[in-house]
Amino acid sequence: MYLDIAMELTVGFFTLLLVLKFLGKIQFSQITPFDFITGLVMGNFVGDAVFDDKIDITEIVFTIVFWGLLIYCVEKLTQKFIVFRIWFEGEPALLIKNGEILYNSLKKNHIDLNQLQQQMRKQGYFSIYEAEYVILERDGQISVSPKHDYGAPTKKDLNIPKKQVSLPFALIMDGKLISGNLMEAGLTEEWLKEQLTNKNISDYKEVLYAEWHENNGLKISEYN
Structure with a gap:
């Protein structure tokens, strides 16, 4: 019994995850009443099915996927037709x-x-x-x-000179190098190791968080 519940929860969890990935981040980021209802029902599908002996795993997967497809169709309609957007999502x-x-x-x-x-x-x-x-x-x-x-004054109101806007890059998190961010920032691992050596840090595992910003340089927080 417990094994069946664990299997159904696992399958339901990953099916929900895949459906939400398919629907996109916007679906549940800033939630509307329609999004709230669809998300609530989707979660209940798994919760109710786990404790119903008459429902097997394939039925759980089918229910979640079919419900996800309905939501997907609604999202496509709301993107294409304003009248559906107002009907399902409301208007300001x-x-x-x-x-x-x-x-x-x-x-x-x-x-x-x-x-x-x-x-x-x-x-x-x-x-x-x-x-x-x-x-x-x-x-x-x-x-x-x-x-x-x-209203708060803007930089334009205060005649503050314009500066180029740049993003900070997290280079190390929880003792692990984030290679993608290092490349995106246009830096090399050799440069980073040299910076760490200058601060008597010999291994990434000693660093809790390291961030590089074009204007502020490299900032490092070690484990206490």
């Missing part, structure tokens, strides 16, 4: 426009003023009147466009 809604609270929009989206205040505080705005526009996004989060007096 204005809650505040030109500094005015849109009561009917709040009511339609089942949001009270306390919830609006809470969401705005999470964005760093502690007064409703600091917002020029507030948009309720499809995933239930809000986006705030502040009034001129409350």
Whole structure:
């Protein structure tokens, strides 16, 4: 019995993993109500099947794969047709426009003023009147466009000279070299070993984390 449960869980786990890989990261990154339901049902398929003796492994795989294909078809429809996108995923809604609270929009989206205040505080705005526009996004989060007096100044506003933007590269993590990042950064392993030697580090295993940035150079954290 326990062996059967372990096998079904293992097969269900990897089948779910493959289906989610197939659907893509966006499907469950910023989740919409439709995504939440589909993910919940998919997980329940495995959970319910494990403790049902009448369901074998092939039925679990078929159920998950078929459900995944349905989700895939819906995703393709939402990408191609706006009407399906609105139907399955909803659409953004204005809650505040030109500094005015849109009561009917709040009511339609089942949001009270306390919830609006809470969401705005999470964005760093502690007064409703600091917002020029507030948009309720499809995933239930809000986006705030502040009034001129409350908006953070940009580098352009402050006349800060433009600098080239570059990404940091993690070169060592948990004592292991990340060769792909080393190549992407245009560096060599010989250069890295030389840098470690200069800090009396003889092996990657001594390094918890090492990061290289074009502007900041190499930074190293050893195991304590």
